[in-house]
Amino acid sequence: MDDISGKIAVVTGGASGIGRGTAMALAAAGARVVVADIEQPPLDAVVAEIEGAGGTAIGVITDVSSWESVAALREACEEAFGPADIVMNNAGVAGGGAISDIELPAWEWTLGVNLWGVIYGVKAFLPSMLERGSGHIVNTASIAGHLTSVGMGAYNTTKHAVSGFTETLQQEMLQGETGVGVTCLCPGFVATNIVTSERNRPERFREGGPDLDDDQGSLGEMTSVIADAYAAQLDPAVVGEQVVEAIRENRFWLFTDDLADDMIRERHADIETRSNPGARAHLMELMFSGGDE
Ligand SMILES: NC(=O)c1ccc[n+]([C@@H]2O[C@H](COP(=O)([O-])OP(=O)(O)OC[C@H]3O[C@@H](n4cnc5c(N)ncnc54)[C@H](O)[C@@H]3O)[C@@H](O)[C@H]2O)c1
Numbered sequence: 001m002d003d004i005s006g007k008i009a010v011v012t013g014g015a016s017g018i019g020r021g022t023a024m025a026l027a028a029a030g031a032r033v034v035v036a037d038i039e040q041p042p043l044d045a046v047v048a049e050i051e052g053a054g055g056t057a058i059g060v061i062t063d064v065s066s067w068e069s070v071a072a073l074r075e076a077c078e079e080a081f082g083p084a085d086i087v088m089n090n091a092g093v094a095g096g097g098a099i100s101d102i103e104l105p106a107w108e109w110t111l112g113v114n115l116w117g118v119i120y121g122v123k124a125f126l127p128s129m130l131e132r133g134s135g136h137i138v139n140t141a142s143i144a145g146h147l148t149s150v151g152m153g154a155y156n157t158t159k160h161a162v163s164g165f166t167e168t169l170q171q172e173m174l175q176g177e178t179g180v181g182v183t184c185l186c187p188g189f190v191a192t193n194i195v196t197s198e199r200n201r202p203e204r205f206r207e208g209g210p211d212l213d214d215d216q217g218s219l220g221e222m223t224s225v226i227a228d229a230y231a232a233q234l235d236p237a238v239v240g241e242q243v244v245e246a247i248r249e250n251r252f253w254l255f256t257d258d259l260a261d262d263m264i265r266e267r268h269a270d271i272e273t274r275s276n277p278g279a280r281a282h283l284m285e286l287m288f289s290g291g292d293e
Contacts, residue, residue, distance in 0.1 A: 001085070001136050001181060001247055005030030008081045010073065012064050012121060013091030015042035017192025018140065018185075021240030022088055027055030029244050031086065034077045036062035038091070038200050063202060064091045064117030065109070074124040083128040086247060089121035090140040090185075092158075093197035099153035107154050109205030114158035118165060126180070133179040136247045139166040140185045143260040147267060149283040170252050181250040185243060188257045189233035189287050195226055229287050259286050 001007070009026045013019035015037035027033045027050040035050075035057055037043040043059040050057040060076045063069040077084050095102070095110035118139050129135030144152060145159030163184060170182040193199075239256050246254045263281065270277050 001134070001250065004086070004244060004247065007031045007085040008034070008077065008083065009086035009088070010034040010036060010077055010084045010121075010125065011088045011090060012036045012062060012073075012117060013140075014088075015039050015046055015059075017194060018187060018190055018236045018239050019088065019090045020046050021236030021238070022090070022138075022243045023057070023240070024050060024053075024237065025240030025244045026086065027057055028053070032081045033057040034073070034080065034084070035059045036064070036073050036091070038063050038202075062091075064089070064120060065112030065202070065205075067120050067123075070117070070120040070124050083132070084125050085129075085134065086136045086138070087121055087125040088138040088140070088185075088243065089118040090138070091117050092140060092142075092194070093200065094194045095154045095197070096151055097154070098151055102154050103207060105205045105207040109201055110154040111158055112205065114155070115161050115165075118162050122165075122169065129180045130178055135179070136181040136183070136250070137169065138183040138185055138243055138247065138254075139169075140187070141166065143186055143188050143255070143264070144283060145186060146264045147260065147283055148277075149280070152283070167252075181247070182252060183243070183246045183254050184252060185239075185246075185254045186256070187234075187239060188255070188259045189230065190236050190239055190256065191231050191233045192236055195223055195230055226284070226287075233287070259290075 004026065009031040011019050011023045011033060014023040014035035023033050023035050023046055033050060035043060035046050038061065040061060043061065047057045047059040058080050060073050062073045092114045093110060095106050097106065122137060139162055141162040142159040144156050145163035148156055166182060166184040173180045173182055234256055242254060242256060260283065266280065
């Protein structure tokens, strides 16, 4: 899609982090943007910022883990601007914990947002793209979709699934000569609010989650150490520019940096040689080492 100007774009999880950076970059490139998110005040702030910079946007409160909500998002988009040309299924949460410990509601929450959110987004917006023979879908996976670090079982499961789903979608769009482009965004570490994802865990998925009644920010010392480390990572505005470029160039794989390349190669080598994986370094070690061994 050479020209983004005048196109209609939907970005889920657009109120914060990578989604916000991409919504701003798409608006700066001339797209009319539907910003979808579960959190109202930052959603309103992004829309105001886009409009303040001379762009066009609306905000739509959406829970991507609900089909009814994503179907309503499509209706809101069509009512305001028309059928979407660009859809970025990006809303995501970071549910942690060992596989032996993760409570079922936490599995359902992480899979609901990170995986079902992507499936619902494609189910809602792809048919109209196919009818028109054009469009572009960006699904946000992660380097975690290519790795298997311990304590990230639910998150890894969703991100591997999003990679596989998105690669399959790309093959179907290509082989069907549909005119619909696909990008699989695999961010490394980006300075976003992902560490405080719990702030947006819907009540129906809350059993077994941390008690947030006192102070949403204080999820323990470990979280604040990780939050500080995250704050020093890649600017989401840079990722937004990378996404716009990938849409323009119809690029499938979009890794935001090469920090995890060696770890990904190590995993691929085990698969190619049918070797039993040994104990591997943890993905988060890369964040603290900046990639230095
Ligand atoms: N930050 C990183 O280092 C990193 C790395 C790899 C992948 N990712 C992925 O990037 C995507 C964006 O995350 P981020 O890092 O910008 O985090 P973020 O918390 O800053 O932004 C995520 C947004 O999703 C929204 N959201 C949460 N649950 C939702 C729901 N049910 N429905 C609609 N919106 C919902 C949040 O309100 C928030 O605005 C996620 O899919 C995440 O897994 C992030």
